[in-house]
Amino acid sequence: MAKTRQSFSASDKRFATPVLGHKSALAVAIALISSGASHWASAQENSPLWDCQAIDGNWACEAKPNPEAYQRPQRSNVFLGGKKGPAGSADATSVHSYHPLDWVNQEQLSEEQRQKLSPGCCGAFVEPMREDEEAQLDPDNAPLRLSADSTEAMQETSATLEGDVKMIQGYRQLEADRAMVDRGTSTAELDGNIRLREPGVLIKGDAMDMDMDTGEATVHNAQYVLHQQGIHGSAGQISRLQDKTLEMTEASYSQCEPEDPSWILEGARVHIDPKTEVGTARDIVLRVKGVPVFYTPYLQFPVGDKRKSGLLFPSISSGDSGGIDLAVPYYLNLAPNYDMTLTPRYINDRGFMLETELRHLNQYFETEANFAYLAKDEGGNDKDNQRLVNEGIISEGQASPYLDEDRWLVGIEQKGRGQSWYSRIDYTQVSDRDYLRDLDTASLSLNSVSDLRQLAMAGYRLKNWDISVKAEKFQTIVNGLESPYKQLPTIRAIGNYQWGDFNAELLNEYSRFDHGDKDRNSNRIIGDRARLDYRLSWDQQWAWGYIRPMIGARALSYQLDDINLKDGVNESPNAAAAMAGFDSTIYFERQGNLFGKNYKQTFEPRLFYFYSDHADQDEFYNLTLGGADIDFDTSDATVGYSQLFRTSRFVGADRIDDANQLSLGLTSRFINQRSGEEWLRVSLGQIFYFEDRLVSLNGEFGDLNNAEELRQQLTAQLSSSNIAERINARRQLDRLERQIGNQSEYAFLLSGSLSQTLRYGLDLTWRQYDDRLERGNAYIRYMDDEARVFNLSYRYDRNFGQLDSNDFNNNGINNELLDNDIEQADISFIWPVSDSWSLIGRGNYDVTNSRELETLAGFEYNSCCYRIRLVGRRWIDNFLATQGTLVDQQVQEDSGIFFEIQLKGLGGTGKRLSSILKDAIYGYQQREEMFGN
Structure with missing residues (x-):
């Protein structure tokens, strides 16, 4: 046909x-x-x-x-x-x-x-x-x-x-x-x-x-x-x-270019069941550039959205204190709503250990638990400790303090939420103070952690009330630092009522403070604290500004255990005071044109007046033979622009401020009319005091009757030839000025963006009584759509009082370390130099002591089907060194090489090196999310 x-x-x-x-x-x-x-x-x-x-x-x-x-x-x-x-x-x-x-x-x-x-x-x-x-x-x-x-x-x-x-x-x-x-x-x-x-x-x-x-x-x-x-x-x-x-049969799989795949997964026989969404494969070979590098006789894998158990790619690194570090994770999909990752890990100079991660999710709770165990640590091979042994500073036993000891970690994080209730657990505990620095990622931010939090809380929300109870304590992981108090428990009831523009806030709190070092003669005060903070405000807002007058009252009451108290001390001291405040802002605007772009400029003066009666708190001071004060959770607040408008100069609740002050802040913003982007924000402010502040953290200056005479004496001591006397005078003079000065420090804040990819900021505090910079932080951050990341920052913090006279007399600290300022410069980047190659680097430098805190350098190679990172790193693994308080002889350094490979479509090593880069380079996590890595 x-x-x-x-x-x-x-x-x-x-x-x-x-x-x-x-x-x-x-x-x-x-x-x-x-x-x-x-x-x-x-x-x-x-x-x-x-x-x-x-x-x-x-x-x-x-x-x-x-x-x-x-x-x-x-x-x-x-x-x-x-x-x-x-x-x-x-x-x-x-x-x-x-x-x-x-x-x-x-x-x-x-x-x-x-x-x-x-x-x-x-x-x-x-x-x-x-x-x-x-x-x-x-x-x-x-x-x-x-x-x-x-x-x-x-x-x-x-x-x-x-x-x-x-x-x-x-x-x-x-x-x-x-x-x-x-x-x-x-x-x-x-x-x-x-x-x-x-x-x-x-x-x-x-x-x-x-x-x-x-x-x-x-x-x-x-x-x-x-x-x-x-x-x-x-x-x-x-x-x-x-x-x-x-x-x-004779199947292959790759995510590379089709002409010349860099890696390919081959299987003699593959079976897929669409009903269970599970695949099985036999005689699997992974080939890289045609060379077989991995074989398994049997493999299961998911073929749908369901997770499936299987071997993940290993991670490998090398460091001074442990040698070669190899971790091989295995993922277990136990059920649709919970899973587990088991990671056998071998550290050449320490031995074998097992790390476990459990995750669970249901209607009410999201839980993640981490456990790790190393049996009989082989001691490591810390070169810094060996150097100290060779110099006769420490003994052989001190060089390997955890030899033959079991070391472990327990971490649980849980968030719960129902229709009216909520809960949270944040618990981390380790076997010893050096566990994280020896066996975890050893990132610089981790080395700057002094305490591990152990928190459990639950709460219930009613129409106008939020009632919660929590237990909280900390494990201190730095030698020489005192542990914070335990709160066992803290019960809080916060009420909130609104009638039109009126708002009432009612804070009621009870806490029990305990401490592990509470034996008699330990100079520790323990006991109960109850506090109230009631406020009534009227909020009136208009397009051109707002006013918020407020009245309120605060009260503190203690019931102290007499275990370390001096005879005759009141075991139930209390204090109360009324307060009032008035917050107001006016918005001024004008239109303009800059470089052909329309912008809106604002001028926003802000006035905040705050008054609080003086409540006699002399019974809070000098309660033990050692002269300890009631100070469970309180410290002086750091002055910054946002702090100018607070109703307390303390962080914590063990003091009630006496105040008669006016805060003045001036802010101007330049805003792109078309995009709404804020090109520039400039803020300048200061607090003006109308009366001396009688309440302080430790009451060292009493009623301030001889404050001016004391100021002159301390000023004269700044020229003393005695090093310890100069430092103590500087510390006391700083605290005295906080109480009797007529003005606070100047607070200056500048921020904005030159484009969608470039942001900048500057935060300064200037002490006018001695014309010195108190603290400052400046940064420039760049990130664009082509995966280029660059950060530059500088931090300065004038710091006195970290070292006492014994340090000066016995440790031979030189004059250059007297002020003990924290002055650090930081530069970091991930910068593509071609379509596939990117350079990775960071330098964090201690300007005060002329030493490196962290230096890392490496590269990333990225193709369609795989990614490789290789980074060399040297860092200081002392907590106190990162705070600028250790001399060179006490500094411990570590160095290592970290390697990561990711075969796209199969998985990657991820955690160890990625966590270091996440802590070290601002924008790294956003970059990973941008490109789906």
């Missing part, structure tokens, strides 16, 4: 397709094969269009007018789009690609597509787009369209379609050079250039067999692509069985 191009429509036939997660796109694609064209018919060009249905094993066909006859269009195999064509034409809705696997080089991508590329990628798998009306239809709701260059009925029940065979139903498309359909056996065979398309999926093969009754199908010599995930691979054979499970 004549061979001409035919078109068919079968509107009732449906594809049966399982719905799976994105990781099972290959399973979805194979499932499509089982529902191939079971309708066929033939017609001459310009003849009617046949609509056929299968009824009781026989065909029932109805001729319908063909709305348009057409000649086959000339096609190019580089066509990237679809074209809407005549109804019933599969040919008119098909799409083609430049590359056999839809790979498009970076130069051929659009600007929008290039912006979406991950760093290091030189191209992407781009799915050709169809533009016809049925391209978005679900196959269950779309007609089946067939076309071929020619058809031939071989027998009554079979036929052959040849030449550019196409079967299209909705968004599905199946192509072949030749198709043979046998209605008698319900089978179909497709040969030559098999191409099966589904949104996000492409499968190619040399041949395909189908059983149209059972749904079984097999593709031979197959290749597949998952466009969205950038995954591709091949298989000698892909079979979809009657139970919808999949079998692949």
Whole structure:
């Protein structure tokens, strides 16, 4: 018979397709094969269009007018789009690609597509787009369209379609050079250039067999692509069985460029069960540049959104105190809402240990628990300690203080929330003070931690009340520092009532303070504290400003244990005082133009007056033989611009301020009219005191009757030849000025952004009585869409009183360390130097003592399918050194090399090096999230 191009429509036939997660796109694609064209018919060009249905094993066909006859269009195999064509034409809705696997080089991508590329990628798998009306239809709701260059009925029940065979139903498309359909056996065979398309999926093969009754199908010599995930691979054979499970033989998987994959995962046999969303593979080999680097005889993996147990990639590093450090994590998916990661870890100079992470999530609680255990520490090999041994400063036993000791960590973090209640647990405990520095990430921020928090709390919210109870204590992990008090428990009831513009805040709190060092003669005060803080405010706001007058009262009451109190001390001291305040701001605005851009400038003066009666608190001071005061959780507040408008000059609740003061703040902002971005904000402020402050933290200056005379004496001592006398005079003079000065320090704040990628800030406090900078912090932060990160900062904090006279007399500290200021400069960056290579670096320098706190340098290599980081690092692992309080002889340094590799699509090492970079480089975490790493 004549061979001409035919078109068919079968509107009732449906594809049966399982719905799976994105990781099972290959399973979805194979499932499509089982529902191939079971309708066929033939017609001459310009003849009617046949609509056929299968009824009781026989065909029932109805001729319908063909709305348009057409000649086959000339096609190019580089066509990237679809074209809407005549109804019933599969040919008119098909799409083609430049590359056999839809790979498009970076130069051929659009600007929008290039912006979406991950760093290091030189191209992407781009799915050709169809533009016809049925391209978005679900196959269950779309007609089946067939076309071929020619058809031939071989027998009554079979036929052959040849030449550019196409079967299209909705968004599905199946192509072949030749198709043979046998209605008698319900089978179909497709040969030559098999191409099966589904949104996000492409499968190619040399041949395909189908059983149209059972749904079984097999593709031979197959290749597949998952466009969205950038995954591709091949298989000698892909079979979809009657139970919808999949079998692949000689299969491969990669997320690299298709022409020359840097790594590829190969398996002799792969089984996928779409119902359980679980895949199993046997004889798995990981090849890197063709070289086998990893083998496992058996592997399970997820093929849907479900997590699955399996081995994660190891991490490796090397440090001075432990040598080679190798960790191999194994992930256990125990249930949909909880899992566990077990990490066996070997540290060359310490031994084997096990780390465990448990996660649990339900309707009310989110829990994460961490446990680690090292049996019989082998002592490490700390070079700093060995140096001290060689110099005769410490003994051999002190060089390895944890030799043969068990070391461990317990950490639990939980957040709970119900309709009216909430809870929180934040608990960390370690076996010894050096555990984190020896066995954890040893990041500089970690080395600056002095205490580990152990907190448990629960609360309940009513309409106007929030009632909570908490227990809190700390484990101090720095030698020489005293532990904070325990709060066992603290009960708090906070009321909040509103009547129009009036607002009442009612704070009621009871705390029990205890301490591990509470034996008699320890100079520790323990006991109970109750406090009230009631305030009534009136909030009036307008477009041009606001006023907020406030009145209130505060009260403190103690019940102290007499274990260390002097005879005659009042065990139940108390104090109370009334207070009032008035806060107001006016907004002024004007429009302007700068460098062709419209902006709005504001001027916002703020006045805050605060008055508090003086409550006699002499009974709070000098209560033990050692002269200790009541000071459970209180310290002097650090002055900054935001602190100018507080109602207390203390942090904590053991003092009630006496105050008669006015805070003045001036703020001006420059705002981009179009984007709303704040180019510049400048704030300057100061507190003006109308009376001396009689209440202090330790009451050392009494009633201040001789304050002016004492000021002159201390000023004279600043010129003393005695080092200890000069330091003590400076400390006392600073505290005295806080009580009798007429003005506070000047507080200056500047911040803004020069662009969307560059931000800056400056925070200064200036002491006017001696014309010196009290503290300051300046920074510049840059981050753009091309993964470039740069940070520069400088920190200064004038610091007195960390060392006492014994330190000066016995330790031979030189004059350069007298002020003990904290002055540090910090620079960090991650900077791409090419499409794939980025430099990583940080330098944190102690200017005061001319020493490095942390230095790291390394590189990152990033491609489409893998990423490598190698970083060398040297850092100080003393807490006190990071605070600027140790001389050079006492400083301990550590150094190490950290390596991380991530095979994209399989996983990465992640935690150890990533946590160091997260702490060291501002913007690192945002960069990782930006690029989905």
